[in-house]
Amino acid sequence: MPLTDTVTTEQQNTLTVRSLLVWGLLAGLVGGLLAFGFASAFGEPSVDAAISIEESGGAHEHSHGDAGQAHDHGTAAEEPAEEEPVSRAFQATGGLGIGAVAYGLGLGGLFSLAFAFAYGRLGSLSPRASAVTVAGLAYVGVVLVPFLKYPANPPAVGNGATIGERTGLFFGMIAISLVALVLAVVAARALSRRWGGWWSTLAGGAGYLVVVGVAAALLPAINEVPTGFPPSVLWEFRTASLGTSAVLYAGIGVAFAALLHRGLTRGRTL
Amino acid sequence: MTTHTVAVPTPIPVRIPVRQILPYAIFTGILSLIALYFVGAEQGALAVFDGTTVHELVHDARHLLGFPCH
Numbered sequence: 165m166p167l168t169d170t171v172t173t174e175q176q177n178t179l180t181v182r183s184l185l186v187w188g189l190l191a192g193l194v195g196g197l198l199a200f201g202f203a204s205a206f207g208e209p210s211v212d213a214a215i216s217i218e219e220s221g222g223a224h225e226h227s228h229g230d231a232g233q234a235h236d237h238g239t240a241a242e243e244p245a246e247e248e249p250v251s252r253a254f255q256a257t258g259g260l261g262i263g264a265v266a267y268g269l270g271l272g273g274l275f276s277l278a279f280a281f282a283y284g285r286l287g288s289l290s291p292r293a294s295a296v297t298v299a300g301l302a303y304v305g306v307v308l309v310p311f312l313k314y315p316a317n318p319p320a321v322g323n324g325a326t327i328g329e330r331t332g333l334f335f336g337m338i339a340i341s342l343v344a345l346v347l348a349v350v351a352a353r354a355l356s357r358r359w360g361g362w363w364s365t366l367a368g369g370a371g372y373l374v375v376v377g378v379a380a381a382l383l384p385a386i387n388e389v390p391t392g393f394p395p396s397v398l399w400e401f402r403t404a405s406l407g408t409s410a411v412l413y414a415g416i417g418v419a420f421a422a423l424l425h426r427g428l429t430r431g432r433t434l
Numbered sequence: 435m436t437t438h439t440v441a442v443p444t445p446i447p448v449r450i451p452v453r454q455i456l457p458y459a460i461f462t463g464i465l466s467l468i469a470l471y472f473v474g475a476e477q478g479a480l481a482v483f484d485g486t487t488v489h490e491l492v493h494d495a496r497h498l499l500g501f502p503c504h
Contacts, residue, residue, distance in 0.1 A: 179450060181458045207498040250490035263473045263495025270469030277459045284449030291447050307500065316500035330502040331479035401497075408498045 192272015195415030196265035210401035218320035299417025305345035316405035348372035
């Protein structure tokens with residue numbers, strides 16, 4: 165009997181990457197749908213407000229590089245003659261939903277792989293706490309810290325001519341932050357034997373903050389908010405943007421934790 | 435003071451060997467990044483397809499997820 169018990173326990177605790185991926189995709193679907201709901205309720209009003217400012221000419225005009233075609237947000241009232249690939253109404257509903265769910269699925273898949281590496285390697289954290297920790301760290305490293313340097317911008321903010329530079333800097337900041345975060349976690353775990361978990365975690369956190377702080381100080385600033393753009397709309401949009409990602413990451417972390425716990429306790433790892 | 439040992443049904447994490455994760459990580463990582471790319475950046479700074487349909491479709495999600503849009 166003792167032998168059987170040991171085998172059963174091990175089977176319950178040993179996960180396959182396959183089941184983690186399935187749970188990650190399901191969690192991504194949940195997170196994407198929740199983020200879609202949040203963005204519809206809290207993000208769309210400021211997007212609409214920004215688009216109407218853009219179209220009333222209150223802010224400087226921007227265009228795509230290709231063929232000098234003006235960026236079309238699909239105003240029905242003003243320019244019905246212009247061809248629009250996607251209507252404004254669909255952009256704000258179906259398009260937002262498709263984007264959020266596709267993004268959620270991709271992120272859920274990546275999350276499950278990050279979790280596969282982190283699982284059992286984060287000290288004494290329980291499985292659910294590990295899942296929520298990975299999601300929280302990912303939010304800080306991928307969303308929050310890069311946002312503090314290069315915040316999200318609503319329509320009407322941003323010069324079309326600098327899109328390449330801005331995209332490069334934005335992804336560069338994410339890459340620096342993510343690499344620093346992973347190194348900080350690895351270093352904290354390695355130091356925990358000598359220093360104990362408390363000090364090693366503090367040291368890892370401090371090291372991460374120093375690296376991203378230096379990067380943020382050295383990278384060029386971007387401010388393309390047109391004069392006259394209402395600050396309240398900008399604030400509303402940016403908080404809604406942070407919130408949308410927070411809902412997405414929290415949804416993925418919590419849904420994944422629930423699926424993981426269910427699988428581990430019932431021995432159903434798919 | 436004595437401490438009581440209580441059986442807690444919390445599973446203890448058993449790490450998955452990196453060797454076992456890698457093939458999934460590489461393949462799914464690439465597929466997932468492509469999905470994120472299409473929502474976040476296609477027909478913005480870079481473009482695989484001509485036109486603006488993908489850009490316009492995911493326009494609001496791209497803005498609200500914090501990507502530079504235009």
